[in-house]
Amino acid sequence: MALSLSRPGFELQVDARLPGRGISVLFGPSGCGKTTVLRALAGLERASGRVALGDQLWQDDAQRLFVPTHRRPIGYVIQEAALFPHLSVERNLDYGWRRIAPGRRLTARDQAIELLGIEPLLPRRPETLSGGERQRVAIARALLTSPQLLLMDEPLAALDAPRKADILPYLERLHLELDMPIVYVTHAADEVARLADHLVVMEQGRVRAAGPLDDLLSRHDLPLATDEAGGAVLSGRIVEHDERFELTRVALRGGALWVGRIAQPVGAEVRVRVPSRDVSVARSAPRDTSILNVLPVTLCGWRGEGSMALLQLSLGHDAPSATATSRPAAQLIARITRRSLEALQLQPGEALFAQVKSASFMRPCAPT
Numbered sequence: 001m002a003l004s005l006s007r008p009g010f011e012l013q014v015d016a017r018l019p020g021r022g023i024s025v026l027f028g029p030s031g032c033g034k035t036t037v038l039r040a041l042a043g044l045e046r047a048s049g050r051v052a053l054g055d056q057l058w059q060d061d062a063q064r065l066f067v068p069t070h071r072r073p074i075g076y077v078i079q080e081a082a083l084f085p086h087l088s089v090e091r092n093l094d095y096g097w098r099r100i101a102p103g104r105r106l107t108a109r110d111q112a113i114e115l116l117g118i119e120p121l122l123p124r125r126p127e128t129l130s131g132g133e134r135q136r137v138a139i140a141r142a143l144l145t146s147p148q149l150l151l152m153d154e155p156l157a158a159l160d161a162p163r164k165a166d167i168l169p170y171l172e173r174l175h176l177e178l179d180m181p182i183v184y185v186t187h188a189a190d191e192v193a194r195l196a197d198h199l200v201v202m203e204q205g206r207v208r209a210a211g212p213l214d215d216l217l218s219r220h221d222l223p224l225a226t227d228e229a230g231g232a233v234l235s236g237r238i239v240e241h242d243e244r245f246e247l248t249r250v251a252l253r254g255g256a257l258w259v260g261r262i263a264q265p266v267g268a269e270v271r272v273r274v275p276s277r278d279v280s281v282a283r284s285a286p287r288d289t290s291i292l293n294v295l296p297v298t299l300c301g302w303r304g305e306g307s308m309a310l311l312q313l314s315l316g317h318d319a320p321s322a323t324a325t326s327r328p329a330a331q332l333i334a335r336i337t338r339r340s341l342e343a344l345q346l347q348p349g350e351a352l353f354a355q356v357k358s359a360s361f362m363r364p365c366a367p368t
């Protein structure tokens with residue numbers, strides 16, 4: 001997509017290519033233009049430019065082409081789902097489902113109901129549902145219109161933390177079990193870490209950075225890193241289980257980590273998260289430490305944040321480099337006090353040891 005639009009006090013200028021599978025998250029502060037981009041993809045907002053899904057061209061100003069919303073094969077889920085209040089959940093679902101010819105249906109009715117866990121809700125009226133249940137029904141209803149692209153605008157923003165935690169696994173399942181690209185708008189860093197495969201960081205109507213999640217979440221110069229709860233998200237492969245101590249070893253690019261037992265087989269691709277505040281550094285390999293994960297790392301750079309500093313660390317003691325065929329080593333961020341930084345007099349390129357106090361399993365990775 002290449003989109004531009006001008007409003008009083010707001011300029012949108014976005015040029016991005018999103019992958020044709022997985023969840024692409026548009027992330028950024030309120031007012032940066034995320035919803036506007038989503039609405040332009042849906043054809044609900046008239047921006048200038050070009051929009052295509054694979055080889056389907058939906059908008060191309062050069063050719064005076066603009067496919068109206070109702071002819072774009074999209075599902076759209078917003079923060080406050082608008083279900084038909086006078087219809088049961090089942091009839092709400094059937095509304096979209098019946099309008100798609102049987103031969104053109106991409107998602108089976110039972111599959112959508114099962115994926116979102118809404119079987120017990122089918123006879124209920126929307127007003128009797130909790131916010132989280134309503135969102136699950138809205139997502140199932142969107143899927144039953146057989147979209148080729150699912151657009152989600154802060155679908156969890158109206159939910160409290162426990163409801164949000166309930167619904168996140170359903171979103172992860174969608175992504176793992178359906179072969180449908182999703183563009184997901186949020187300003188919540190935790191949703192990014194859990195859901196995103198590809199990330200577009202927006203700022204004031206522009207793309208500040210875009211790329212695979214692991215590359216961006218471990219960059220200390222992006223807003224995600226400065227979040228108190230921020231940290232790196234790393235993809236790796238399970239290489240070993242330690243049944244006695246209920247641990248799993250995950251191999252990463254340039255190193256490996258022990259995390260709490262993951263219920264996935266050896267060889268599975270998984271995503272783990274390492275909070276920056278749980279990473280500290282030492283010049284020499286610490287001995288007699290209770291910390292399980294001590295990894296050789298190379299300091300790439302650092303950035304001050306008030307009394308704290310964020311260090312960007314590349315796994316391994318070789319100078320970080322990327323060749324045409326291999327991706328560079330995975331990166332961690334350490335959040336330490338500026339006082340410690342000064343006391344240690346660290347220099348970029350220096351070989352250090354990162355002590356990782358906690359690392360947690362986020363989710364299995366989608367097959368690529």
Ligand SMILES: Nc1ncnc2c1ncn2[C@@H]1O[C@H](COP(=O)(O)OP(=O)(O)OP(=O)(O)O)[C@@H](O)[C@H]1O
Nearest residue numbers: 007009010028029030031032033034035036037187
């Ligand atoms: N219908 C409209 N008319 C005029 N200005 C608008 C309209 N809709 C949005 N804007 C403005 O356009 C800019 C981008 O808004 P947009 O809703 O895309 O941001 P956002 O990143 O999705 O924000 P939020 O996270 O708060 O939803 C903002 O400055 C907003 O005030």
